[in-house]
Amino acid sequence: MNILVTGGAGFIGSNFIFYMLDQHPEYRIVCLDALTYAGNLETLEPVMENDNFRFVKGDIRDREFVFDLFEEENFDMVVNFAAESHVDRSIEDPGVFLETNIMGTQVLMDACREYGIERFHQVSTDEVYGDLPLDKPELMFTEDTSITTSSPYSASKASADLLVEAYNRTFGLPVTISRCSNNYGPYQFPEKLIPLMISKALAEEKLPVYGKGENVRDWLYVEDHCRAIDLILHEGQDGEVYNIGGHNERSNLEVVKTILDELDKPESLITFVEDRAGHDLRYAIDPTKISNELGWEPTILFDEGIKKTIKWYLDNKEWYGNIEDNKL
Numbered sequence: 001m002n003i004l005v006t007g008g009a010g011f012i013g014s015n016f017i018f019y020m021l022d023q024h025p026e027y028r029i030v031c032l033d034a035l036t037y038a039g040n041l042e043t044l045e046p047v048m049e050n051d052n053f054r055f056v057k058g059d060i061r062d063r064e065f066v067f068d069l070f071e072e073e074n075f076d077m078v079v080n081f082a083a084e085s086h087v088d089r090s091i092e093d094p095g096v097f098l099e100t101n102i103m104g105t106q107v108l109m110d111a112c113r114e115y116g117i118e119r120f121h122q123v124s125t126d127e128v129y130g131d132l133p134l135d136k137p138e139l140m141f142t143e144d145t146s147i148t149t150s151s152p153y154s155a156s157k158a159s160a161d162l163l164v165e166a167y168n169r170t171f172g173l174p175v176t177i178s179r180c181s182n183n184y185g186p187y188q189f190p191e192k193l194i195p196l197m198i199s200k201a202l203a204e205e206k207l208p209v210y211g212k213g214e215n216v217r218d219w220l221y222v223e224d225h226c227r228a229i230d231l232i233l234h235e236g237q238d239g240e241v242y243n244i245g246g247h248n249e250r251s252n253l254e255v256v257k258t259i260l261d262e263l264d265k266p267e268s269l270i271t272f273v274e275d276r277a278g279h280d281l282r283y284a285i286d287p288t289k290i291s292n293e294l295g296w297e298p299t300i301l302f303d304e305g306i307k308k309t310i311k312w313y314l315d316n317k318e319w320y321g322n323i324e325d326n327k328l
């Protein structure tokens with residue numbers, strides 16, 4: 001099995017590469033990544049010497065380059081993580097989100113059509129479902145929830161999902177899509193909530209929290225996500241969408257207070273800042289389909305996962321220190 005993983009120098013993609021090389025030592029994994037501000041080759045150091053791993057620097061928007069790579073490698077499957085992924089940046093500058101997240105996905109699928117593959121898997125997000133009210137905890141996103149986007153980021157991801165479904169229907173491209181909730185764990189770029197708050201708390205700097213910190217996210221430990229994608233690749237049905245969620249809803253304020261508590265830092269470090277424009281209130285995933293059909297369940301609950309994550313950042317200060325110096 002020769003699998004192309006795009007965006008593998010980023011947070012979830014790198015964790016997925018480690019997971020797959022560990023679970024399927026006989027598989028070959030090729031990582032294609034443009035190394036934008038969010039990509040970090042240092043993250044992939046542990047697998048660079050692995051004979052079954054190859055890193056290729058390149059852009060999924062570059063049709064000629066992507067087609068040459070497919071010609072050379074004869075991939076069996078493609079897992080597309082490559083994306084511009086930060087909502088705040090999409091509000092500042094939407095253009096690159098449309099180019100990478102939509103057009104880049106099209107280039108990859110065109111190459112899949114040309115060279116033939118067993119499966120194209122699109123890594124999507126629960127943000128394509130818009131948001132839920134804070135006062136109706138019984139409501140959750142299912143795969144049938146309508147697509148209603150709030151930010152240029154989520155609009156670009158939703159557009160890509162629709163294109164993936166269209167390539168399946170029109171061209172018969174074998175595809176699957178997964179829509180997951182907020183991930184956390186090792187190697188996450190410190191612009192995202194959890195690593196940002198950990199690094200600020202360690203430095204005893206102010207912790208900026210949007211609005212009143214009431215927005216609720218459903219936290220998914222990254223390794224549980226990787227296992228779900230592995231299952232979908234091998235047992236998921238062609239053309240299907242699978243929601244992946246941890247049943248671990250927390251308000252942003254709860255998350256930040258937990259981090260401060262774990263690090264023994266005072267809550268007085270919390271500073272409320274002006275809310276994000278169009279800020280989604282609540283995300284909550286109903287993972288019944290993947291649970292019933294593929295037997296997936298989250299194994300790491302938030303209280304355990306946040307401890308593991310904080311420990312990882314404490315043990316790897318150099319990793320995020322290098323990023324902060326070079327890229328933030």
Ligand code: NAD
Pocket residue numbers: 006007008009010011012013032033034035036037038039040058059060061080081082083084085086100104123124125126157180181182183184189
């Ligand atoms: P990330 O920002 O950490 O990593 C993205 C990677 O893609 C980086 O390594 C970057 O260099 C690469 N990349 C960007 N543009 C590229 C291009 N044009 N060509 C090739 N490579 C390019 O993102 P992440 O948090 O790991 O997210 C991975 C995927 O999962 C994304 O598609 C994202 O939409 C989705 N997702 C993430 C979350 C989350 O909580 N992080 C939740 C739901 C869905």
